[in-house]
Amino acid sequence: MKFLNDLQAHLCKAFPAFPAESPLTLEPCPAGQNGDFTLNCFKIGRFCGGNPLTAASTVAEFLASHADVERVETIKAFVNITLKPAALQAGSAADVDALLAAAVLPEAERRRILIEFSAPNTNKPQHLGHVRNNTLGMALAALLKRVGHQVIEINLVNDRGIHICKSMLAYLRFGHGETPESTGIKGDHLVGDYYVKFNMELSREIAELRAARPELADRDSDELFLETELGRAAQKMLRDWEAGDPEVRALWKLMNSWVFAGFAETYRRMGIVFDHTYLESETYLLGKDIIAEGLRSGVFTRRDDGAVICDLGKLGRKVVLRSDGTSVYITQDIGTTLRKFEDYHPQSMIWVVGDEQNLHFQMLFTIMERLGYDWAKNLYHLSYGMVNLPSGKMKSREGTVVDADDLFDEMTALAEAACRERGGDGMAPEELQARSEMIGLGALKFMLLKFNPRTTMTFDPAASLKFEGDTGPYVQYVAARINSIERKAGERGLNFRSDAVDWSLLSHECEKALAVKLYFYPEVLRNAAVKRDCSGLVEYLLELCKAFNRFYRECPVLNAETPALASSRLALADAVRRVVADGLGTLTIGVPEAM
DSSP states (O other): OHHHHHHHHHHHOOTTTTTOOOOEHHHHEEETOOSEEEEEEEGGGTTTTTOHHHHHHHHHHHHTTTTTTTEEEEEEEEEEEHHHHGGGGOOOHHHHHHHHHHTTTGGGOOEEEEEEEOBBBBSSSBHHHHHHHHHHHHHHHHHHHHHTOOOEEEEEEBOOHHHHHHHHHHHHHHHHHOOOHHHHHHHHHHHHHHHHHHHHHHHHHHHHHHOHHHHHHHHTTTTTGGHHHHHHHHHHHHHHTTTHHHHHHHHHHHHHHHHHHHHHHHHHHHHOSSSSSEEEHHHHHTTTTHHHHHHHHTSSSOOOOOOOOOOOOGOOOOEEEESSSSOOHHHHHHHHHHHHHHHHHOOOEEEEEGGGGGGHHHHHHHHHHHHTTTTGGGEEEEEEEEEEEBBOOOOOTTTTTOHHHHHHHHHHHHHHHHHHHHHHHHHHSSHHHHHHHHHHHHHHHHHHHHOOSSEEEEEEEHHTOOOOSSHHHHHHHHHHHHHHHHHHHHHHHOOOSSTOOOOGGGOOOHHHHHHHHHHHHHHHHHHHHHHHHHHHHEEEEEEEEHHHHHHHHOOSSSSSSHHHHHHHHHHHHHHHHHHHHHHHHTTTTTOOOOO
């Protein structure tokens, strides 16, 4: 904005203490007040003799005579600014390029950031909870890249432990040698079926045990695990795995290979590519040496029973090594955190993990700081709430989870039905399938990103696919509609990318409101990156699309009164299309050419 640069220069002359690096930031004018922008002079008062009212008076006096300003209004230390239409050149190709580029941070503010997300187990397919994790992780990574950071995307797969042995044991006893190929079942789904089978058989054994021994009736199922034959067999299999038993290890590698092939397909559909995947089987022993060193330095102490603990004050006491010398989960996390730092040397690390692990990460970060790693102050847990369906919560053990692949299929089928209603029957099957998947998975991601990550939410597949309302398809449709308008404009020979576009013709309040909304896009991106929260970008895209639809209703584009006005409105619409496409791309959501 030229008027803002001119105001900056004026204030530097008027007040010697005013910094050359501009502290001037425009804000949307509050609802119910007149203006395109508001300048909050409380933020600059300290540079203007310490008086915000003096700053506001100086700003208003200067802008009242500026060529680009139509009107100013001062309310205490706030200056509302109304610009002339010609000042809002948001739609020219050069200006939109500058607008999109403005989101990138100066080089000095860019960081090397490692983000870990997904973290599935190899005893079952990924489910709706993983889909939220994946969506949050990949969108945050894309957002951080969009503003200029260097981002390393990491996965840590839990591929060992008692839960993995449960699926393996059930397969040995009930699988009869079937494979994904022989059954036609996706590998991670097949293994997950045996995890459910194990728990069904375990529940049966526990019920029989309680019936035979009434004194056990009030004991928790987990407490009775080793009282059952199945539980003892699973525990023995885990010991055999840790001892390197060749038969157990061979079965483990085989079943894990099925799961990893299934995971690869799930990630492909979501558009996820990791820079590196760590395996818990390769990292679970990490941390023991660090614990030993921390014990010598006094960071940890040994309890009377031999366990090694860390007294974390208000956070409580955390066992970091069992009395028998075996690792606990945080032992591995301590080692893996150091390994990731040594492998990639990030300036900060982010973990995308559900809020049930809040205390765990508070403890981990505190321990890393106490161990003397100065970079540990830049560790961050992106905590997120549970996602449910209208039918209620999901339970892996009971086989009532919503598998990610099944959800993707349902979303694609719902999107295909919507496309057919809108005339998609004439499309080639492959094109219809590709478009339906883009819309369906886009609707899913959009809804999962719409809320602050910490929010526990209910996801309704049908509601997320409505073309009206606060949904992904609503935003995608605006971009597709503008594509259609531009195709028709090309057929009529209208040139809307020319420097000859006359912005002074855009005097309607809807045109101006749309241009003003576009102005704030870089700020929205940067704020979202700082907060590590994509929901602000989602909200902005919805507001931008609503502003476009108001403009489209009130201001005929192709049928404008003159070709010059049509070209100007087309250029403004094209700016919206480019920003919507950029915003959706930042959320890892595709934009169909048509809908």
